[in-house]
Amino acid sequence: MLRVVKILLVLAVLGGAALFGGYHYWQSRLDAPIAVAEPTLFEVSEGAGYNRVVADFAAQGIIQDEWAFRLLTRLEPDNVPSLRVGEYMLEPDMTGRELIELLGSDRVVTYPLTIPEGWTFAQMRELLDNAPKLENRTSGLSDEEVMSLLGHEGRHPEGWFFPDTYRYHKGVSDVEILEQALARMERILDEVWAERSDDLTIDSPYEALIMASLIERETGASGERREIAGVFKRRMEQGMRLQTDPTVIYGMGQRYDGRITRADLREATAYNTYVIDGMPPTPIAMPGRASLEAAVDPLPGDTLYFVSRGDGTHHFSRTLREHNNAVNRYIRNR
Template identity: 45%
Template sequence: MRRFFLTLFLLASLAVLAAGAAALWWVHRPIALPAPQVDLSIEPGTTPRGVAQAVAATGAGVHPQLLYWWFRFSGQDRQIRAGSYELEAGLTPRTLLAVLVRGEEATRSIVLVEGWNFRQVRAALAKAEMLRPDSAGLPDEQLMQQLGRPGVAPEGRFFPDTYTYSKNSSDVALLQRAMRAMDRKLEAAWAARADDLPLKSADEALILASIVEKETGRAADRAEIAGVFANRLRIGMPLQTDPSVIYGLGEKFDGNLRRRDLQADTPWNTYTRPGLPPTPIAMPGKAALLAAVQPARHRSLYFVARGDGTSHFSESLDQHNRAVNKYQRGQ
């Protein structure tokens, strides 16, 4: 009898060891997927059993009950996070659980470029991969209302940067992040403004920064150009900046700015109207924001592009005309 029970014990032990080995093999065995990449969406509030069923529902070759019991056995079943995931070839039950617990969602990114206007931003959002187009078809006014800024023009209100987002997340949520980023950058710049700045508010600084952004891409010239515009504002001289005129022309601008365009009055024509335009004309970056609130101190009232990316600055109209002849007309 003793031998019988000993044999039974040994057989049971072997069965347990075999089961353990099988389980160890299973959790390290790659899950068969129907495609190289498979999307998995876990909604908030989904139970561990529901997560296992969602994985199986993607077509992955795994039994949901086994996967559920693996979640339970690991002790991490309640740590699984909701989100959008990508299952890739080579994924095992063990690595799958690690991904779900760490919340390693599938992400994409979009770049909002310094100097872009809001039409360009909306076009980029529309083309962004796996970004839900909740803003599509919404007029600018309605979109800004959704963002909590009713009555505010969207131009220049979003900070240019690279934004990472989860697959199938909302483009409105991404714009909210970009708007808050601009709020922070603008607040910091305004707090660091020069004492004698001829600007009344942070909004005016944003407008000036957008003009500086469009006037030059050269870091060394930003503060110098901001200084020219600050000098003009102090004496009541029109800003006469071509980028604002072009912005006012909108989609009618064909790439060639003509004399009649400079004379065509719009709210953004800084040749026909004094002071700053009513809104920004583009998204300024951090450097342009700082240049607008800390302009260079000089007496120049004019500048002209040299043709090599730099600008030539002049204190008088006569000097400026000579510089235009030299750098623009080759005389």
């Protein structure tokens, strides 16, 4: 009887040792480096489960011991992540365990999409259409259909999307980018309008958006925005037309070939501020925050005219005579 007990104890010890050794061998397989020699992109597709992804890793030679990763679902199910659809960058020094943790994280590969200040909605749509790995849901839709899709049926799209750099991952759609940009513009416009000057010739946030778009298209020089806003404000106060070339260009649409003729200046479009009184009916571009802030806080002064110096800045004048001299100096002579 004693001999039987000894045998059973020996077997138990050997079994425990085997289990201990087996467990640590399994853990060592999970902690072994993955087989990639350089950063490698791997995509988790829609509907792919954990075992499917592990099988893909094994098939591509990224992991050597598929059994060790499948065993994880039985022995440590809490350590099996819920996979997120997207692309992941696998690094050469990554272990198998770190690989599994990566797939359950939010560290998907993202791509930048930059919408420059002063661009039009048409330019933004073209950018979205050509963005790599961005799902396109608006291609072929009219602007009106796009705005309806965004829940703003009847709203003119121009100016309503905040120019900035947005990041997206594979699986994100252009509608999501548009929603982000629209929400940001609405929020920033509300913030800027709440801090507006008391003495304005514009009466609503939308008019501020229109004015900001004119400022944005007139100058990229940060020190000039408020002064240009001041010129426009004083012109409106005195019943003068704004006479800003970017509105002529916008009204010409696809006909604009890089130059404006005298006939273009006289053409009666809804946007030509050489012909119409006041501001155009909608924005003509997407303004940045600096132009929005300038629109609601014009610089006081007495200048009524400005002309481009040809270097990105403008010469401001108080009188028409002074302005004509500046035009001769900076435009006609050039």
